[in-house]
Amino acid sequence: MTASRVDAQLRSEAERFELRFGCESCAHFAPETRACGNGYPTAPHVGVQLSRVESLLFCKEFELS
Ligand code: SF4
Numbered sequence: 001m002t003a004s005r006v007d008a009q010l011r012s013e014a015e016r017f018e019l020r021f022g023c024e025s026c027a028h029f030a031p032e033t034r035a036c037g038n039g040y041p042t043a044p045h046v047g048v049q050l051s052r053v054e055s056l057l058f059c060k061e062f063e064l065s
Contacts, residue, residue: 003055011050021058022048027065036061 004010013019023029023045028037036042044057 003057006050006053006056014050020064021056021062022046023059025065026059026061027063028061029065 023034023036023042024031024047026036026045029035029042030037034042034046038061040059040061045059045062048056050056
């Protein structure tokens with residue numbers, strides 16, 4: 001798994017285009033258990049604030065809910 005670098009351009013474009021990438025926006029996420037319906041670890045994808053991170057692991061199974 002390769003992390004994507006989070007820079008000013010990504011932050012700007014993510015805000016401009018309202019990028020959704022976290023488990024909270026994924027159809028496979030169960031909010032009541034905060035678990036992934038596909039059984040993947042959610043820690044790298046939950047509660048990520050782009051303003052606070054330098055890199056990000058995108059989930060390849062993400063599906064917009
Ligand atoms: S598929 Fe990926 S983005 Fe969706 S809930 Fe599971 S771990 Fe999170």
